[in-house]
Amino acid sequence: MGDKKLYDVVIVGGGVVGAALLYTLSNYTDLKRIALVEKQGSIASLNSDWTSNSQTLHFGDVETNYTEEKALNTNEAAKLIPGYEKSAGLSGSGMIKRCQKLLLAVGDEEIEYAERWYRSFAGRLYKGLKKIGIAEVKRIEPNLIKGRDSSERIAVYKSETGYMVDYGRLAKSFVKNSKSTGKEIDMLLNTKICAFGEGGDGYVIKSADRAIRCRSVVFATGAYGLYFAKSIGIAGDLSIIATGGGFFKSKKVLNGKVYRVQMGKMPFVAVHGDPDINDPSVTRFGPIIYLPLGIEKGEFQPLDYAKISGGIGLIPTSIKVLDKYNLYGIISRHLSYSIPLLGKKLFLDNEAVKLVPSLKYSDISHAEGYGGISPRIVNRRSMTLNIGEEKIRKGNAIFNISPSPGASNSLAIAESDAIYLSKRLGFKFNRDKFNRNLRPK
Numbered sequence: 001m002g003d004k005k006l007y008d009v010v011i012v013g014g015g016v017v018g019a020a021l022l023y024t025l026s027n028y029t030d031l032k033r034i035a036l037v038e039k040q041g042s043i044a045s046l047n048s049d050w051t052s053n054s055q056t057l058h059f060g061d062v063e064t065n066y067t068e069e070k071a072l073n074t075n076e077a078a079k080l081i082p083g084y085e086k087s088a089g090l091s092g093s094g095m096i097k098r099c100q101k102l103l104l105a106v107g108d109e110e111i112e113y114a115e116r117w118y119r120s121f122a123g124r125l126y127k128g129l130k131k132i133g134i135a136e137v138k139r140i141e142p143n144l145i146k147g148r149d150s151s152e153r154i155a156v157y158k159s160e161t162g163y164m165v166d167y168g169r170l171a172k173s174f175v176k177n178s179k180s181t182g183k184e185i186d187m188l189l190n191t192k193i194c195a196f197g198e199g200g201d202g203y204v205i206k207s208a209d210r211a212i213r214c215r216s217v218v219f220a221t222g223a224y225g226l227y228f229a230k231s232i233g234i235a236g237d238l239s240i241i242a243t244g245g246g247f248f249k250s251k252k253v254l255n256g257k258v259y260r261v262q263m264g265k266m267p268f269v270a271v272h273g274d275p276d277i278n279d280p281s282v283t284r285f286g287p288i289i290y291l292p293l294g295i296e297k298g299e300f301q302p303l304d305y306a307k308i309s310g311g312i313g314l315i316p317t318s319i320k321v322l323d324k325y326n327l328y329g330i331i332s333r334h335l336s337y338s339i340p341l342l343g344k345k346l347f348l349d350n351e352a353v354k355l356v357p358s359l360k361y362s363d364i365s366h367a368e369g370y371g372g373i374s375p376r377i378v379n380r381r382s383m384t385l386n387i388g389e390e391k392i393r394k395g396n397a398i399f400n401i402s403p404s405p406g407a408s409n410s411l412a413i414a415e416s417d418a419i420y421l422s423k424r425l426g427f428k429f430n431r432d433k434f435n436r437n438l439r440p441k
């Protein structure tokens with residue numbers, strides 16, 4: 001069935017990235033007709049759901065593998081989330097909570113690396129980030145010290161920007177605060193887009209039983225962003241390696257987040273310990289990398305995965321990339337954590353006791369049902385692996401693929417899409433109001 005209505009913008013994908021764009025377009029532009037199309041029956045049920053991710057608001061101040069430029073951009077982007085919380089009157093709602101956040105370096109190599117990182121830009125960029133003494137660590141996060149071999153040297157940095165976020169609730173709140181603008185907003189749930197192309201006054205987006213017409217379209221569909229970009233013959237150089245991220249958990253042993261030093265250009269975050277925003281009785285440890293045959297949590301999608309990643313070509317690409325980034329060690333170590341029984345022991349010895357030395361085998365268990373799948377973007381021409389998001393544009397179509405820290409950056413991704421589309425379509429984006437509300441002085 002062909003819809004008569006011509007939308008100004010159709011957003012495909014109702015995770016936190018799509019919802020942030022809906023909020024931005026409905027509140028800060030003069031656009032009239034917007035639709036958000038989501039294949040599931042509810043908003044944010046995949047990677048943005050609170051069970052799927054680590055719930056961290058990333059500022060880059062404990063991510064020692066970020067470049068200075070990446071840290072600077074992430075820092076600016078993340079600030080928009082507390083800005084939104086304040087402007088939407090959500091303080092105390094429990095969807096965004098302040099928490100303690102530490103960076104832990106274990107052993108001489110990590111300590112020296114962290115010191116170099118701090119001296120080179122982190123100490124300058126993050127004024128509140130300070131190295132703290134062991135007495136203070138004992139006081140604020142005693143289980144980092146308890147049971148630790150006295151010969152093991154550690155260094156700890158305390159961040160000022162500790163936040164945990166339920167990104168699923170945040171996405172729902174973006175939608176609520178979009179609908180309340182009174183604009184014409186259609187929420188098309190249970191609508192899976194299977195094709196799109198140019199047509200009429202812009203684009204025609206097709207599901208099994210309808211054709212939706214729009215002047216512009218933004219895909220915020222995770223790995224499927226690349227699928228749709230490739231369907232119109234662009235982004236041929238890009239591919240993905242889907243990496244699952246799972247978790248172990250224990251009873252609460254940490255008061256806040258504890259990140260570990262990640263050395264070099266490693267595209268994966270080191271295993272960290274986190275409180276759970278919705279379950280204060282536990283501490284989560286992860287993410288643990290695995291290599292799924294699907295690109296969405298709980299799904300078996302080898303054909304779609306092959307289409308996005310270049311089919312059999314993914315194998316030589318992966319080998320080259322793993323080699324270039326020296327990833328065989330970390331991947332094989334993480335894959336071993338999924339071996340029944342033995343995996344838990346390996347995880348405990350290699351990862352968990354580095355954070356909490358007194359943990360025992362019986363203290364931790366697999367966090368069943370937790371975790372998600374990140375589409376890691378690979379450029380097959382340069383054989384480079386992105387740390388973070390990718391944005392592809394063609395005409396009035398935008399394709400966002402947003403692995404971590406995509407949730408933290410969701411409002412910044414939306415801002416840049418709003419700016420781009422306002423220039424292309426000639427609508428007004430009220431940037432002053434956006435800044436006043438979300439970047440308060």
Ligand SMILES: Cc1cc2nc3c(=O)[nH]c(=O)nc-3n(C[C@H](O)[C@H](O)[C@H](O)COP(=O)(O)OP(=O)(O)OC[C@H]3O[C@@H](n4cnc5c(N)ncnc54)[C@H](O)[C@@H]3O)c2cc1C
Pocket residue numbers: 012013014015016017018037038039040043044045046047048049052053054055056057058167191192193194220221222224244245246287371372373374401402403404405406407408409
């Ligand atoms: C283990 C793990 C830990 C992470 N930790 C953090 C963290 O601490 N902090 C952080 O900032 N980020 C973190 N991330 C990344 C974060 O989860 C993502 O950046 C964020 O959720 C991306 O949001 P999104 O809206 O792009 O994707 P999603 O939330 O996955 O939403 C995409 C939506 O598109 C829909 N969709 C797909 N195809 C179609 C179609 N054909 N038609 C209609 N709808 C479609 C899907 O159903 C889905 O609802 C983590 C990720 C993982 C896997």
